[in-house]
Amino acid sequence: MGSISRPQSLIELHTEQGPPLALTDRAYAVLKHHILTCELRPGQRLIEKDLCAEIGISRTPLREALNRLGLEGLVSLVPYRGYEVMPVTMQDIRDMCELRYIVESEAAARAAERATPEEVDRLTELAELRYTPGDRKTYENYLRANSAFHQLLAHCSHNARLEATVVSLLDHLQRPLYLGLDLGLDAEAATAEHMVVLEAVRNKDGERAARLMREQIVDAEQRMMAALASEAGTSLMQSSNQK
């Protein structure tokens, strides 16, 4: 089965081994990963020639990848002027959090009603998070594991569109988290939050799963906004244009 062109989540991008057969796909995967992890910083100008050299491909497949990313809202693309990594604005983060509040809680409710026993088992495996404060490596593992849990939960809604919406949101929301932004992360608390939602799913209590999810997302949003507010002024949100 050939690899179809669809958005790939950060999780998938990281799991994936062999180079996809089409160079466009590889360029898309590499760039998306770099953008979501802020290795390519928000606001950074992107030059075709440089990226080609870096990835080791020619301009045609690179441009096709950039077009996909443009449609996805990860790079801004102005004809005849060039590309830049889409800046992260406060307003956009607020919008994403509000949308997440709406769709992820409803996804949790559907998941509670529709998840198969196998899916519940898999959720249980992913629920536990570990994190050693101060260690960058485990921090990134934490972020990935947390996303993986929420993605699988969305998948359990058995609604592909709903899942895609949630996955896209989670991906985009990774960027502020990778910006050095240390909100007081607590692996045990996060694990506990996963556990109570999971319990509601096990009991097929959609109402409760949705309510818990809403509480947790409001919580997460407030922590993020607080951290951002304290960082305001420091040019985290939008780098100037250094290479």
Add this chain to the structure above:
Amino acid sequence: MGSISRPQSLIELHTEQGPPLALTDRAYAVLKHHILTCELRPGQRLIEKDLCAEIGISRTPLREALNRLGLEGLVSLVPYRGYEVMPVTMQDIRDMCELRYIVESEAAARAAERATPEEVDRLTELAELRYTPGDRKTYENYLRANSAFHQLLAHCSHNARLEATVVSLLDHLQRPLYLGLDLGLDAEAATAEHMVVLEAVRNKDGERAARLMREQIVDAEQRMMAALASEAGTSLMQSSNQK
């Protein structure tokens, strides 16, 4: 302000006059319009060379447009095998309706809380629909006008992400409607539905706007599913591969 690369709704595609400066944008607009209106039928194979001749451009910008459409889920793209207009499946329609139920009702609630007086005026202008049964031309006008109202309502949520999600859904849901599918359309009933939602928005009653929206969407979904069920077997959903 240069035209940025972002998804364009069917409404915009139709309103737009002058050819966009970038050929990629033009190809994207033309193809998307043809796909959403089912002038390019679901399942139809797409050949680069033919499309180039038809649009009058070369393969490079065309391929960039096809990549965007692939990411958007409007064409399926398998490396070295080609493109085809994404088929419309029952499951996908169900998923989209469910997601619409979730996001559009919440968008209506936010719109009730946040719409400006000017926006309410504009909504009022768009609320009324006209439709002469049996006339294809007015049928398509009806579809566009109805989408325009729902899009503006989503816009009034003042949440760009939420709006984008709704717009994308409305666009994708145009396809089954253009497939000849005549659900018992009633312009007066639809106008009445718009009016009651609009009244809730005027009164800033978010709860009520959301509830009305949910009722109307469930209604619309049932009408659509019924019409589809009666058409089942006739190859509406997925054309064979005639040009």
Add this chain to the structure above:
DNA sequence: CCACTCTGAATTGTATGAAATATACCGTAC
């Protein structure tokens, strides 16, 4: 009669060069 391989045509994937456009810089006039 079936299965298999090989060959050719059709189609997509990739690279590269030429044209179009925007931006920055410098000089000049006021």
Add this chain to the structure above:
DNA sequence: GTACGGTATATTTCATACAATTCAGAGTGG
């Protein structure tokens, strides 16, 4: 000193040539 205009450069955009892959069908052997 400032504003304006022109030129040079950098960058994107587009078209085309070439390479890689798939698919269909003929031919061959079992």
